[in-house]
Amino acid sequence: MRAEISTKNIRSEFVQRVEELSGQDLLACYQCGKCSAGCPIVEEMDIIPNQAIRLAQLGLEDEVLNSKTIWLCASCFMCFSRCPKGVDFSKIAEALRMIAMGTEIEHYGPQQVPWEIAAEAPQQALVSAFRKFSL
């Protein structure tokens, strides 16, 4: 992947917005990878959690917003619970999802749930998925 690293990107509005929404200091992350090591969904992700944080640190907006990873976080807080720097990636992922959705309102909504699944899935799964993947 080719990416432009510049102070313009690093100090961009995007970076500020991620920090504001997530309440996390992106530069606190020193890329040890402990978050990714414990993540139960890491196998399905295209970039692993610490890489997503790195891209966000560098202000590489398109790269991180187009990753599958932000839609695959299950908010299980394993990464946060083990991070030596107290960085909560689940909050960063939620902030990135909000920015990615922009005005599009819905990434995963009721239309995407097959009828048989909707009939048998627990209510809390439906409510959670819509809360995480739509605005």
Place this chain on the structure above:
Amino acid sequence: MKLCYYPGCTLKDKTTNLDQTTIAAADELGIELVELPNWTCCGATYPLTEEKIANLVPQIRILYNVMVEGDNRVTTTCAFCYSTLKRANRAILNDPIKRKRINAYLKDDKRIPEYDKETVYNFKDYNGEVKVVHFLEVLRDDVGFENLSLKLKKNLEGLKVAPYYGCKLLRPPEEMEFDDPENPRIMEDFLESLGCEVIDYPFKTDCCGSYLSLSAPDAATRASHLILNSAVKNGADLVALTCPLCYYNLDRRQEDIGNRFMDFSPIPVLFFTQLLAIALGVEDEILGLDQHYIDPSPLLREKKLVT
């Protein structure tokens, strides 16, 4: 003892076995669970961005109503309800801006004409007065596990049980303050008090895939397989848990797991309250054993625990 009880949406529809065994088991222990009147959904997941303050209103509305009922504690068994209620309460306690804004929303609620006029004028700010406790904590702290083992009608001796915590009960540890996030004991101590043999295995605190079960089912299938397979390989007869979504992933998903992982052998998954109800001699009809995808009845019959 009377205790205010918040069941949550899933317990009234998909997992009535969890609701009914909780109530029946509590009753056997002399605890009357009083369901919170007119409760609403807790919102399921705790909002993780600073701007989603409105998403904290459902939780606080519930806790406000508990306070209005004159209670200072509320108990629940669903790990999602427990987590989101507890975290929202913490936010109200520690964040003055959230406290002010959420109370403004709640006060607005009361202006809806259907509401009783009295409550409009008597609105009192909610400042985190109610304590949210998981039913496992009630068993540990109010009943006491030693005391519990004296009240058993059936000992579950010989039943090899793998406890499963999942994500929401334990994490984030600073907010949940439930148990040691890496080496929890509460489920183990509970199961031992029933006479079960506790099976230790490495994935008991890993996530089952949660709500990805809908949006990325293959990820949930793989994550659930890892947990179940580890429990089976370590010699468990069954898995015990508290959360209806974990239950859905670990029980219902065994169909997909079986199709994808050929060497997998199925294992029954039960709610901790079903085991408790069995041990306390609650009638078989209340256990709801017919609601499981992997039928636990043959195993429980073999152990002479149900008829």
